[in-house]
Amino acid sequence: MADPELTNLRDEIAxxxxxxxxxxxxxxxxxxxxxxxxxxxGAPAIDAQREAELLAHLVAANDGxxxxxxxxxxxxxxxxxxxxxxxxxxxxxxxxxxxxxxxxSSLAVIGTGLVGTSxxxxxxxxxxxxxxxxxADQRTLxxxxxxxxxxxxxxxxxxxLVVVAVPVGAxxxxxxxxxxxxxxxxxxxxxxxxKRGVAxxxxxxxxxxxxxAGGSTGGPTRATADLFDGATxxxxxxxxxxxxxxxRMRAFAESLGAHxxxxxxxxxxxxxxxTSHLPHAIANLLVQAVGDAGAFAGxxxxxxxxxxxxxxxxxxxxxxxxADELAGALVAHAGSAENVVTALRERDRAFLERWIAxxxxxxxxLDEQAYRTDARQLHRIRVRVPxxxxxxxxxxxxxxxxxxxxxxFELRHVSPEYGGVLVVxxxxxxxxxxARTLLRREGYSAA
Numbered sequence: 001m002a003d004p005e006l007t008n009l010r011d012e013i014a015x016x017x018x019x020x021x022x023x024x025x026x027x028x029x030x031x032x033x034x035x036x037x038x039x040x041x042g043a044p045a046i047d048a049q050r051e052a053e054l055l056a057h058l059v060a061a062n063d064g065x066x067x068x069x070x071x072x073x074x075x076x077x078x079x080x081x082x083x084x085x086x087x088x089x090x091x092x093x094x095x096x097x098x099x100x101x102x103x104x105s106s107l108a109v110i111g112t113g114l115v116g117t118s119x120x121x122x123x124x125x126x127x128x129x130x131x132x133x134x135x136a137d138q139r140t141l142x143x144x145x146x147x148x149x150x151x152x153x154x155x156x157x158x159x160x161l162v163v164v165a166v167p168v169g170a171x172x173x174x175x176x177x178x179x180x181x182x183x184x185x186x187x188x189x190x191x192x193x194x195k196r197g198v199a200x201x202x203x204x205x206x207x208x209x210x211x212x213a214g215g216s217t218g219g220p221t222r223a224t225a226d227l228f229d230g231a232t233x234x235x236x237x238x239x240x241x242x243x244x245x246x247x248r249m250r251a252f253a254e255s256l257g258a259h260x261x262x263x264x265x266x267x268x269x270x271x272x273x274x275t276s277h278l279p280h281a282i283a284n285l286l287v288q289a290v291g292d293a294g295a296f297a298g299x300x301x302x303x304x305x306x307x308x309x310x311x312x313x314x315x316x317x318x319x320x321x322x323a324d325e326l327a328g329a330l331v332a333h334a335g336s337a338e339n340v341v342t343a344l345r346e347r348d349r350a351f352l353e354r355w356i357a358x359x360x361x362x363x364x365x366l367d368e369q370a371y372r373t374d375a376r377q378l379h380r381i382r383v384r385v386p387x388x389x390x391x392x393x394x395x396x397x398x399x400x401x402x403x404x405x406x407x408x409f410e411l412r413h414v415s416p417e418y419g420g421v422l423v424v425x426x427x428x429x430x431x432x433x434x435a436r437t438l439l440r441r442e443g444y445s446a447a
Contacts (some may be wrong), residue, residue: 002086007164018337024078031082051079052441062405076442078399083401103251104187106130108159110178112144114213115191117223122256125225132159134316137164144220156181161252164190169317179203187245187265192271195236199265204242211235211258229257247272248289273325280315281330283308303412325354371407371427378407378425379432382447383439385411386419395422398442404435 009234015047055072059264062071100171107123109116112135120131133146134155141148149155156178169194182205189209190198198208213231233253237246250260263271287308290297319326343351364375371378385391399406408425426435439446 021070028082028085032086035086040190043082052437056439067168067406079097079401081401083403098428102127102129103255104128106158106160107132108149108155108162109146109165110155110162110174111131111135111165112146112220114142114220114222115211115217115227116163117144117146117220117277118213118225118227119163119165119191119211119256120144121223121225122228123252123257126255130158140220144222144223152177153181156186157183159186161248162186164188167314167317168192168194168197168321170389172201175201175206179206182226187248189235189249190323193276193318195265195268195322199236199238202238202240204240206238207245208236208238208265209249209253210236210272211253213258218314219249226257228253231258233260234257234268235260235262236268237262237264269322269325273322273329277318277322277326278329278333280307280310281319281326303410373407373427377427379427379429381424381426381432381435382420382445383424384419384445385422387416388395388419392422394442395424395439395444398438399424399426399435402434402438404431 055075058075059068059186066074071112092394102123103126104123105128107119107120107128107130109131110132110133112120116133116135120133123131132149132155132431133144134149134152135141135144146173159182162178162182164171164174164178167347171190175188175190175198179201182188184205186205187207188203189203189207191209191211192198193210194211195208201208211228211231212232213227231257235246235249283305286301287305290301339351340355342348343355343420367373368375383395385395396406404426407427410423411420412423413420414428420421424435427434436446
């Protein structure tokens with residue numbers, strides 16, 4: 001038999017919950033009216049100072065038993081939820097612009113590792129009805145969960161587009177085998193990170209390509225349909241590549257969410273030697289140079305060497321396929337390092353200041369290209385974070401609810417005792433000040 005007193009208490013709580021729900025809906029209506037008024041007058045949508053004052057007034061008016069921290073946490077969360085409700089109500093309905101027609105009707109993926117399987121999943125997401133995979137390693141094919149063909153020839157036979165996603169050491173042979181099997185109207189592309197090895201293949205159906213997406217570890221179990229969202233997909237058409245096949249490949253890459261650009265094979269391999277292959281090589285050199293002393297390496301070292309030791313078989317192939325460009329880049333790097341050595345030995349401060357300033361200017365240009373924003377409008381906020389669950393979620397929710405877009409962030413672990421440092425990148429001085437105010441309101445440092 002139920003305890004009457006307990007039942008009465010629960011009924012009272014339920015009645016209060018209904019009153020609270022009605023009050024929250026009423027508050028949301030008022031917030032919407034305030035937002036509409038601000039939009040009409042051009043006032044900032046978020047007034048962080050007023051929010052801080054509101055919390056202070058509520059804390060002062062609190063008679064308990066809620067603690068001060070409880071009041072701040074509850075009402076901060078409420079403010080964030082209402083902001084999220086406002087943004088959701090203004091967002092256009094999903095699919096309002098109409099469904100996009102898939103770029104191709106059928107796709108075959110040869111090689112079902114991380115990139116190949118991700119392409120298969122992204123294609124299914126884009127509406128491609130028929131996606132087939134094949135891999136020489138049957139275990140990898142099974143792990144991909146892509147509909148498996150019995151052979152390369154069976155996969156390619158009826159495909160409108162074939163993507164060859166095998167390691168670069170086997171790439172040329174796989175492309176040639178695919179072209180021998182594919183129909184006259186089929187388009188064939190690849191995803192290899194070096195291009196000169198396949199640039200000599202003269203076939204109108206073949207359009208060499210390279211999506212700049214992936215990871216330091218691979219395999220189909222790490223594949224995801226959104227791997228190419230916002231990624232750059234380089235096409236390197238040969239003189240023989242047919243214009244219809246290039247157009248089909250461009251449309252397909254864009255349908256997966258990528259931005260397409262064209263580079264000839266020589267330019268591609270030289271650029272990748274500097275921006276991808278050289279950093280991997282230097283990361284390996286740094287880790288080997290540090291050796292046992294690496295136990296005391298700081299966050300900067302760990303960030304610089306994140307890619308060290310990446311898949312040995314795959315990266316050995318890449319290094320060898322682009323050996324001349326990578327060797328040239330390493331020699332040039334050694335020459336630049338020798339200039340720095342000379343400046344250090346001669347205590348040439350002017351050289352060092354100029355060298356560092358030039359690096360800063362170059363980094364700023366790279367940031368502008370990456371974030372499509374004037375470098376002077378990009379601001380980094382340094383936040384100390386404790387080593388416990390939920391901290392990152394709280395920070396991102398706080399900024400997101402206020403409409404502050406996080407352009408990028410880095411998490412640097414220091415120690416279990418100290419925790420770590422979260423570096424948040426935001427664009428615009430208004431977002432900088434708003435983000436700092438909101439984070440400090442939550443009790444975080446925001447330098």
